[in-house]
Amino acid sequence: MAFSRFKSAADEAAADLNVVPVMNLFMVLIPFLLLGATFFHIGVIPTSTPTLSPSDSDVPKTPTTVAVNMEIDVDTIAISAASVSLSEEQLTALSGEWGKKAGKYPVKDVQAALLDIKGQYPESNTITVLPHEKLGYQDLVEILDHTRNHVTGKDKDGEDVREDLFPVTIFSRKITENPINEGEDPEGEGEAGGEEEMEMDEGGEE
């Protein structure tokens, strides 16, 4: 009786795992991993600005491509297309202008129009963006999220599946003041009241 009692106590002692070394290992590993852990994910939006180029204008010469301009004004957002192989009527049909709705730019409407252009001219991938000076950076990024790609569905993990729309973004700016005259324009970039007139490379990158 007494013997069996001692035996069971011994077994119990042997059954207890010594977890202290494992704990020590964890105590070293966890601070190390905490230092290298990323709790936020940084990405980038590739963009470019217009550059002076000795080559021809960037306005496409093939009927499968159009160059899209997007003007973002204080109250409106407008898109227009340019191509040397399309008539004025065809280009006008691709254009559109939308006013703000409840203080927000109607990015979904703009995206639908861009999808339409992409459907007709699938090789187009460049959009020149001309925001107004006071446009907030966050608002600009939200608009770009809708012009660069669009959601086509969900994958098996529930993540959005995206398809490129106009992934090459070129930033430019509108000249709001009339230049005094062409000869005095130090950069030679302004025609009367027009947009920045520069020949552009497709400097965007993916």
Next chain:
Amino acid sequence: MNSRFAREKKPAGLMLTSLLDMFTIILIFLIVSFEAEDYEFKLDSDLKLPESSAQSVLKPAVNLAITPVDLKLDGKKVMTLNRGKFDEQYYSDGEIPEVVELLKEERERILAIEDPENEEDPAIVLIQADKGLDYQTLYLVMRSASMAGFDKYRLAIMKK
């Protein structure tokens, strides 16, 4: 009777099992979120990046940070801003000469060490800009970089 029970009592020990379980869960979480990146990116603590659904990943580039109070090139303060705005003179000039000069030097340094067989233009600027800034300020910095020979930019964003 009492003395027998007293003899059988084991010395009090720490119950480490639940602690071990907790540590195991933390360890698994940290291993999953651990990302080994070959490019060390330092997010400036004085700014908040805009949120975006962009999926492009970070690549090495010259790091320009524009906070509401200053502009930094690779972590070194270059200019001071007043509530997210540069001096009015820079806007009317269309460039920031100090930034142009520094970026010109940076471009020369990059091109000197760059492999000439590499077809991709190495002169790229990574812009970390506070989400509260306006386009005018952002464009002024991009234009200054453009004058120094950088015409490609990567706008840093916080992935949604």
